[in-house]
Amino acid sequence: MTIKQYLTKNNDTILLELTDFLAIKSISTNSTYNKDIQACANHLEIILNRIGMQETRVIQTNKHPIVYSTYHVSNHKPTVLIYGHYDVQPADPLDLWHSDPFKATIIDEYIYARGVSDDKGQVYCHIKAIEYLLKTTGTLPVNIVMIIEGEEEIGSPNLAPFLKEYQEKLKADVAVISDTPIINKDQPALCFSLRGMVYAEITVTGPNKDLHSGQYGGIVQNPIQALARIIANLKDENDRVMIPNFYDDVLSLSVKEQAYLDDIGIDQASYLNDLGISEFAKEPPVNIAKQIWAEPTLDCNGIVGGYTEKGAKTIIPSKASAKVSMRLVANQDPNDIAEKFKAYAASLAPKGITLEIDIHSLAQPARMAIDTLYIKAASEAFKQNFGVAPKFVGEGGTIPVVADFKHILGIDTVMMGFNCPDDCIHSPNERLLLANFFKGIQTSARFLELLGKS
Amino acid sequence: MTIKQYLTKNNDTILLELTDFLAIKSISTNSTYNKDIQACANHLEIILNRIGMQETRVIQTNKHPIVYSTYHVSNHKPTVLIYGHYDVQPADPLDLWHSDPFKATIIDEYIYARGVSDDKGQVYCHIKAIEYLLKTTGTLPVNIVMIIEGEEEIGSPNLAPFLKEYQEKLKADVAVISDTPIINKDQPALCFSLRGMVYAEITVTGPNKDLHSGQYGGIVQNPIQALARIIANLKDENDRVMIPNFYDDVLSLSVKEQAYLDDIGIDQASYLNDLGISEFAKEPPVNIAKQIWAEPTLDCNGIVGGYTEKGAKTIIPSKASAKVSMRLVANQDPNDIAEKFKAYAASLAPKGITLEIDIHSLAQPARMAIDTLYIKAASEAFKQNFGVAPKFVGEGGTIPVVADFKHILGIDTVMMGFNCPDDCIHSPNERLLLANFFKGIQTSARFLELLGKS
Numbered sequence: 001m002t003i004k005q006y007l008t009k010n011n012d013t014i015l016l017e018l019t020d021f022l023a024i025k026s027i028s029t030n031s032t033y034n035k036d037i038q039a040c041a042n043h044l045e046i047i048l049n050r051i052g053m054q055e056t057r058v059i060q061t062n063k064h065p066i067v068y069s070t071y072h073v074s075n076h077k078p079t080v081l082i083y084g085h086y087d088v089q090p091a092d093p094l095d096l097w098h099s100d101p102f103k104a105t106i107i108d109e110y111i112y113a114r115g116v117s118d119d120k121g122q123v124y125c126h127i128k129a130i131e132y133l134l135k136t137t138g139t140l141p142v143n144i145v146m147i148i149e150g151e152e153e154i155g156s157p158n159l160a161p162f163l164k165e166y167q168e169k170l171k172a173d174v175a176v177i178s179d180t181p182i183i184n185k186d187q188p189a190l191c192f193s194l195r196g197m198v199y200a201e202i203t204v205t206g207p208n209k210d211l212h213s214g215q216y217g218g219i220v221q222n223p224i225q226a227l228a229r230i231i232a233n234l235k236d237e238n239d240r241v242m243i244p245n246f247y248d249d250v251l252s253l254s255v256k257e258q259a260y261l262d263d264i265g266i267d268q269a270s271y272l273n274d275l276g277i278s279e280f281a282k283e284p285p286v287n288i289a290k291q292i293w294a295e296p297t298l299d300c301n302g303i304v305g306g307y308t309e310k311g312a313k314t315i316i317p318s319k320a321s322a323k324v325s326m327r328l329v330a331n332q333d334p335n336d337i338a339e340k341f342k343a344y345a346a347s348l349a350p351k352g353i354t355l356e357i358d359i360h361s362l363a364q365p366a367r368m369a370i371d372t373l374y375i376k377a378a379s380e381a382f383k384q385n386f387g388v389a390p391k392f393v394g395e396g397g398t399i400p401v402v403a404d405f406k407h408i409l410g411i412d413t414v415m416m417g418f419n420c421p422d423d424c425i426h427s428p429n430e431r432l433l434l435a436n437f438f439k440g441i442q443t444s445a446r447f448l449e450l451l452g453k454s
Numbered sequence: 455m456t457i458k459q460y461l462t463k464n465n466d467t468i469l470l471e472l473t474d475f476l477a478i479k480s481i482s483t484n485s486t487y488n489k490d491i492q493a494c495a496n497h498l499e500i501i502l503n504r505i506g507m508q509e510t511r512v513i514q515t516n517k518h519p520i521v522y523s524t525y526h527v528s529n530h531k532p533t534v535l536i537y538g539h540y541d542v543q544p545a546d547p548l549d550l551w552h553s554d555p556f557k558a559t560i561i562d563e564y565i566y567a568r569g570v571s572d573d574k575g576q577v578y579c580h581i582k583a584i585e586y587l588l589k590t591t592g593t594l595p596v597n598i599v600m601i602i603e604g605e606e607e608i609g610s611p612n613l614a615p616f617l618k619e620y621q622e623k624l625k626a627d628v629a630v631i632s633d634t635p636i637i638n639k640d641q642p643a644l645c646f647s648l649r650g651m652v653y654a655e656i657t658v659t660g661p662n663k664d665l666h667s668g669q670y671g672g673i674v675q676n677p678i679q680a681l682a683r684i685i686a687n688l689k690d691e692n693d694r695v696m697i698p699n700f701y702d703d704v705l706s707l708s709v710k711e712q713a714y715l716d717d718i719g720i721d722q723a724s725y726l727n728d729l730g731i732s733e734f735a736k737e738p739p740v741n742i743a744k745q746i747w748a749e750p751t752l753d754c755n756g757i758v759g760g761y762t763e764k765g766a767k768t769i770i771p772s773k774a775s776a777k778v779s780m781r782l783v784a785n786q787d788p789n790d791i792a793e794k795f796k797a798y799a800a801s802l803a804p805k806g807i808t809l810e811i812d813i814h815s816l817a818q819p820a821r822m823a824i825d826t827l828y829i830k831a832a833s834e835a836f837k838q839n840f841g842v843a844p845k846f847v848g849e850g851g852t853i854p855v856v857a858d859f860k861h862i863l864g865i866d867t868v869m870m871g872f873n874c875p876d877d878c879i880h881s882p883n884e885r886l887l888l889a890n891f892f893k894g895i896q897t898s899a900r901f902l903e904l905l906g907k908s
Contacts, residue, residue: 195668199766208730214649214851217781218693218751219742221735224776225689225754232686235679237804239672276662279806281675288673297672300679301769306756307777312653312814314779314851315755322678323761325768327671350691352733360766397668397768
């Protein structure tokens with residue numbers, strides 16, 4: 001039986017099972033839902049046992065459990081680590097949803113539900129692909145290790161410790177994640193570059209209390225002024241980061257990688273128009289794809305100090321603070337960049353204030369090789385099911401798990417997602433094209449089959 | 455009967471009347487108290503009639519009434535315009551008061567009540583001085599025009615229009631205000647310099663919505679970055695305002711004025727220590743009195759943009775804004791400075807954002823002549839009652855009414871206050887030294903007597 005026949009035959013059952021999975025309110029950020037989180041992990045255990053995985057366990061962590069499941073075929077076959085997450089974002093604001101976020105609803109070719117794209121629906125693609133392969137061939141073309149965590153939406157605090165502790169049981173040749181969007185419903189994509197991050201908070205303290213700006217203005221250093229001086233000097237007029245030696249370790253793109261990004265062909269006029277701005281921060285020529293995916297940058301994400309309500313109040317505040325994130329690319333080291341940032345910010349601090357810098361988080365960047373058997377198999381699987389070869393793209397944000405797989409387990413990740421950029425993840429009316437859900441199952445199965453033959 | 459005898463004899467009555475006046479909750483900022491405001495104006499009308507003023511009227515404005523009262527003696531005598539305000543700040547937080555804010559309470563030589571220093575108690579000093587003069591001599595040594603307004607704590611929105619409308623009825627040779635502190639309980643002061651103000655708000659808008667800093671960072675101008683660049687460039691490293699031609703019209707101090715300010719002798723070490731800072735914003739040598747009272751400056755009073763709660767959120771915000779106040783000195787023109795500020799800020803705005811600047815308020819600076827008969831009389835009155843000549847000081851803040859008297863009525867103001875800097879005006883446990891309340895009555899009476907002889 002071909003997979004298309006299998007999916008047609010089991011269409012209703014598959015959607016019913018997906019609906020059951022999506023109905024569990026596995027919201028990780030709010031402890032009210034801790035029982036639902038546990039229920040969701042237990043539900044996955046039942047499902048994975050039912051489709052015929054050999055060993056499935058719900059492994060407790062310091063917070064939410066990780067579902068671990070394996071199927072071993074042969075030491076002569078490659079081992080694929082499938083990663084996903086069963087936790088979801090909260091559904092608020094509920095009144096903006098057209099349907100119940102926890103009751104999957106099909107409207108105009110889309111499935112609407114919280115988590116259908118991010119990431120339960122895509123996890124289900126892999127589960128159904130494995131089910132098909134096991135039911136129709138009695139075995140799998142490759143060895144499988146699955147880990148489906150429950151903390152992705154809260155920053156995966158227990159994943160890296162888990163990877164370290166279970167390193168031996170997680171040995172694999174490649175990881176696959178379906179949690180990044182394709183370009184549009186007809187154009188698949190494979191992501192080979194992820195940015196890392198340093199997230200810092202700067203607090204400037206001046207006088208020990210808020211002062212009247214008439215009584216003290218002109219003599220006392222104003223913490224907002226001091227902070228503005230630091231922030232202003234972090235980037236130059238052409239939006240280049242001014243931290244000394246910031247760009248030293250940046251790995252330039254190969255000719256081939258550069259060609260892939262040039263090929264993306266983002267329309268700059270409509271890009272500007274969508275954002276409601278008249279020009280970019282940098283002087284032209286601007287290469288959006290290269291800039292966002294393969295160049296590091298720095299942004300002030302928040303600033304606050306003094307009086308911020310309506311109207312006027314004349315104070316020199318005691319404190320002002322700002323949050324600053326740096327997006328890194330291979331081979332920048334977050335620890336090194338954090339130190340360079342701290343030293344440079346301190347050098348910019350004017351007289352009469354004290355400066356405190358906290359580093360909230362560090363994440364490694366990653367750039368994956370594109371000339372591997374795994375990328376070739378993924379590319380071919382996409383082509384056979386979407387009718388067109390995937391484009392190679394980057395991701396401007398941070399997916400720490402990919403860097404963790406690289407640094408802890410020593411493996412690259414194939415980022416093979418099936419949802420579209422406008423599927424409203426994290427927003428009301430999250431959705432997934434019904435056709436892409438089924439294409440996802442087919443592409444996953446084909447990927448595993450092709451890898452088994454390689 | 456000397457004034458001391460008069461005050462001793464009537465001590466209890468005077469304090470009871472003051473208590474009645476302080477008991478009225480004349481809070482101007484909250485419309486809940488509009489009836490109390492009206493009651494307070496009516497109460498003053500009764501009091502002023504009782505002490506024998508010739509014409510007293512409660513004049514309605516667009517908000518809170520102004521109490522107007524006159525006594526005409528002779529066209530050959532000078533006319534003194536006594537200004538005060540009967541409105542008070544709210545008393546919150548109530549739980550920090552040791553006694554009922556609206557029940558005057560004497561503890562350890564101080565009268566505690568909301569408004570006892572700012573400004574009802576000081577208004578009463580003049581009322582009781584006039585009462586003494588009328589009761590003991592049957593007339594007054596000078597002509598008096600009193601205006602006691604009810605909107606000082608909300609920025610006196612209806613005072614300037616009133617001064618313009620009633621200009622003919624407010625003709626005077628000099629104004630006197632008791633609403634600024636002396637240096638300490640034993641050292642009186644006369645203020646000859648006030649700073650003016652331009653209060654502006656800058657709003658920077660970038661993209662039409664908050665963006666994910668991973669997905670857009672490196673390509674889109676960040677409004678916080680743009681705002682920080684503008685703020686940072688408003689002052690140089692030595693804290694000097696960098697707006698072109700900002701200092702052009704600054705009136706330098708005369709040798710005599712400079713000598714008065716040098717004579718103040720502020721202890722810089724304890725000044726720094728009180729504020730909890732290690733150094734001033736400017737390179738030494740620093741002259742605090744000159745800097746705060748006779749030099750213009752600029753402060754950012756508030757800034758906000760992006761994510762300001764705890765923890766990390768990776769956004770490029772759509773907007774960021776800052777409030778900026780400029781403190782001006784004679785002869786800077788607030789309108790001119792506002793235009794220079796706007797032009798300069800616009801010139802600093804980087805690509806890819808739009809800039810909006812609102813001017814919230816403008817106030818004229820003022821510098822008063824110190825070699826006048828009025829200052830001489832005030833100085834002598836202080837000396838006779840405090841035992842020491844007053845020092846000449848400035849005020850770093852803005853008292854718009856003084857500039858209004860100068861620009862609308864064409865008269866200087868004698869700022870002859872009786873409260874101390876630590877009397878907690880606007881704070882819980884506002885107070886006034888009992889001795890200084892009575893010295894205030896004596897000083898006011900003596901000032902009028904001396905003016906009558908000059």
